[in-house]
Amino acid sequence: MNLLRRLFLNQKNLSVGQIGENHACVFLKKKKYKILARNYSNVSGRRLGEIDIVAKDCDVIVFVEVKTRVGFPGDILPQENITRGKMQKVERIARAYLREKGLLGVPHRFDAVCVWCRPVSHEIVHTEHVESIFFDF
Template identity: 45%
Template sequence: MENYKKVIGNFGEEQAVKFLLKNKYEILERNFRCKFGEIDVIAKDGEYIVFIEVKTRKNTEYGIPAEAVNYYKQKKIIQVARYYLMNKKYTSGIRFDVVEIIAKIQNDKPVMQSIRVIKNAFQ
């Protein structure tokens, strides 16, 4: 399959958004970019603005997907979140979630095996 990582990553983000919508999140932004980096999904969950990193893997051979959101990645996400909040003037609480997805390719198409939302994944 051509560009496996991109296909599986895009599939994972689509599945994450569908799952978040089913769980009453209101999607505010997707793939928000600024000079500091990118956040996959920005949503509202109740009174919280939630900055969500989506990690999709084909298996857990090298660890669970959330483990890829290391200290360096967390710092970048926090920087982007600060920039976003400064420009949008939100005053509600904030939270950082990670959505981890395990997906496989079957018959040249991605198929989701599992999905998990880790709320308050880091501070």
């Protein structure tokens, strides 16, 4: 694959990802979640990566991984791309967030919001919220 094509595909994927993250925030707010942070990355030490959304559901801090797909439900499930390695990375970043905010003893969980959108218009066709996608440290 040539460089120009790769750059075009990366830009296209980024915009689809941003559309999915924006939609996920609206979706969670409608469910009465409070959005605490978007695209959080640790401020101290070596950069560990990024968590798409940090939210609060009642008294629980929720770390949300957003997966967006162009296509329709029934195709490849977005959450299938949340690998064991990705989960471990999210755990490390979550631990950094809780430590930085002085919230180490606060209940928390890890969720996924899966968004499907149409190929050209990127109109949202389906959203699925999966709570407690894995258990943590």
